[in-house]
Amino acid sequence: MADAQNGCSHVVVRRDITSLSPQEWSRMASVIQRMHQEGWFEYYANIHNREFGNIHGNDNFFPWHRRFLRDFEEVAQRYDRNFALPYWDELRDSRSPASSVVLSSRFIGGNGFGSCVRDGLQSNWNMGFPSNHCLVRSYDRGSQMQPWYSPEYIFSIMQRYNDMHNFREHIEYSLHGSVHLGMGGDMSTYWSANDFAFWLHHANLDRLWAQWQSWGHGSTMDGQNQNGSPMSLGSRLPHYGDPVSSTMQIGSGRMCFQYAGGSSRRSAKAMSFVAEPPNSSEDGNADAGLHALPEHLRKKWFPMLANGQAPSGAPMNGTRSIQSVSRASGKPLLYPAPLTDMWVSMHKFDRNSVSQIMDEARQFVAEMNGAKYLSPY
Numbered sequence: 001m002a003d004a005q006n007g008c009s010h011v012v013v014r015r016d017i018t019s020l021s022p023q024e025w026s027r028m029a030s031v032i033q034r035m036h037q038e039g040w041f042e043y044y045a046n047i048h049n050r051e052f053g054n055i056h057g058n059d060n061f062f063p064w065h066r067r068f069l070r071d072f073e074e075v076a077q078r079y080d081r082n083f084a085l086p087y088w089d090e091l092r093d094s095r096s097p098a099s100s101v102v103l104s105s106r107f108i109g110g111n112g113f114g115s116c117v118r119d120g121l122q123s124n125w126n127m128g129f130p131s132n133h134c135l136v137r138s139y140d141r142g143s144q145m146q147p148w149y150s151p152e153y154i155f156s157i158m159q160r161y162n163d164m165h166n167f168r169e170h171i172e173y174s175l176h177g178s179v180h181l182g183m184g185g186d187m188s189t190y191w192s193a194n195d196f197a198f199w200l201h202h203a204n205l206d207r208l209w210a211q212w213q214s215w216g217h218g219s220t221m222d223g224q225n226q227n228g229s230p231m232s233l234g235s236r237l238p239h240y241g242d243p244v245s246s247t248m249q250i251g252s253g254r255m256c257f258q259y260a261g262g263s264s265r266r267s268a269k270a271m272s273f274v275a276e277p278p279n280s281s282e283d284g285n286a287d288a289g290l291h292a293l294p295e296h297l298r299k300k301w302f303p304m305l306a307n308g309q310a311p312s313g314a315p316m317n318g319t320r321s322i323q324s325v326s327r328a329s330g331k332p333l334l335y336p337a338p339l340t341d342m343w344v345s346m347h348k349f350d351r352n353s354v355s356q357i358m359d360e361a362r363q364f365v366a367e368m369n370g371a372k373y374l375s376p377y
Contacts, residue, residue: 006252012073012084014203015260016276017102020086025107028086029121031079032196040075042128044068045191047239049130052190054238056347059223059231061168062209063247065202067240070247070255072199084257087203090179091275092377094148095334097182098139108196112137112185127186127194135194136185145182146337149174151275151377152290153336153364158212158274159304164231165223167212173349173357176205177339188343207259208274210250215269219248269304277376286376289330293371301364330374333365 020028035041048055048068055064069085076083093100103110109120116134117123125135139145154175161167179201180187186194193199213220221244223231233245242254251258261273272286290302299306338358344351 006249008251008253008256010081011251011256011258012077012082013258013260014084014207015086016089017086017107017200018089019260027080028083031076031083032121034079035076036122036125039128040072041194044072044193045127045129048193049190051238053348054226056172057349058226059164059168059221060225060235060238061172062164062206063221063244064237064240066206066209066247066250066255067237067242069199069202069206070257071240073257085199085203087207087259088197088200089276090148090201090204091151091154091175092278094150094336095331095377097145097148097179098143102200108200110137111139111143115185117185121196129191129194137187137195137197138184140182140184140337146178147334148178148182149336149361150333150365150375151271152333152368152373152375153361154208155271155274155290156301156364158208158215159269159302162217162220163222164217164220167217168223169353170357171205171208173339173354174336174361176201177343178337181337181340181343190346210259211273213248221248275377279376289373289376293368293373297367297371301367330376332369333373333375335362335365 017025051064055061073083073085076085088100088102090097090100090102093102097103098111102108103120105119105123107120109117109123112118112134115136115138117125117137122135127133127135154171157167157170157174161170179197180192183195183197186192187197219233221231221233221235225231225235226238229235231244233243233248235244236242237244237247246253247255249255270287271290277286287305290298290305293302295306339349339354343349344354
């Protein structure tokens with residue numbers, strides 16, 4: 001628990017799910033099981049289904065889901081006052097999502113057997129919405145999943161866009177969609193909140209938004225709402241009716257949570273704070289390869305790094321420098337899976353915008369690999 005502040009009498013700290021001890025996870029899983037038994041998953045799946053068109057494809061996306069996550073967390077705290085919704089650092093697992101420990105029997109379980117989830121937290125759960133059915137997962141590549149978006153690409157988005165509309169659109173059309181589609185089953189439906197993976201996924205998206213906010217965007221809100229009207233801090237959130245402003249500052253008002261590491265860690269503009277490197281020894285120099293990119297690529301994709309302020313000991317630019325920071329364990333970036341036509345239609349996304357962002361993502365991978373960049377992830 002963090003210290004009380006700004007109207008919060010009890011501020012909890014959301015942590016990476018993989019950092020939880022077996023005892024901490026067991027305690028959390030007990031709360032989640034009770035919430036399921038008492039109908040809360042059905043309740044939240046119903047809300048998400050009903051509000052679906054109001055909260056996707058427009059700039060309600062981030063503030064609405066922050067409010068939704070906090071609603072879930074507040075209910076969980078009726079059972080355990082110290083419950084803090086964990087997040088899944090899925091960017092760390094983006095190269096091979098199905099291999100993540102999060103999707104093992106230790107945590108939330110993996111792919112469905114005959115579609116139904118048979119291990120982990122939600123093993124053999126029967127869901128009540130929209131009708132009685134087992135919780136379904138069906139990976140998009142059989143027993144595997146297609147790659148998700150890399151930490152480098154998300155880090156690039158966070159640096160290149162200073163307005164909510166472009167930041168939201170690029171995240172929603174990339175990482176948000178790829179995780180839902182990769183896991184399939186309930187996660188690829190209007191009622192995706194049935195799967196606890198939904199809550200872990202959106203907690204991570206919220207964490208990334210909080211980090212972006214700490215880079216000088218604490219009150220940034222623009223774009224359009226579900227009706228096409230301009231979004232502002234005074235806009236009202238669908239279902240809840242709360243003003244957007246009530247969600248903008250975590251650790252304040254009703255948003256009585258923080259993310260592990262605190263604001264000083266989040267404000268640091270380093271890729272290791274966006275996604276923890278798989279090898280903890282890389283934490284201090286995960287950005288070295290980015291600083292070694294040719295100047296034109298740093299300016300184009302990583303403008304915050306284009307001022308030449310590399311970490312101590314990191315070479316700057318030129319092919320020779322790039323090769324000098326290559327790691328034996330580093331690998332070229334993979335091309336992420338695009339959004340499917342079904343997903344685009346389901347969300348009523350603007351197809352031209354989706355196409356532009358998908359093309360940009362492919363261009364990013366091609367140019368990074370062309371520069372011989374090797375990822376530590």
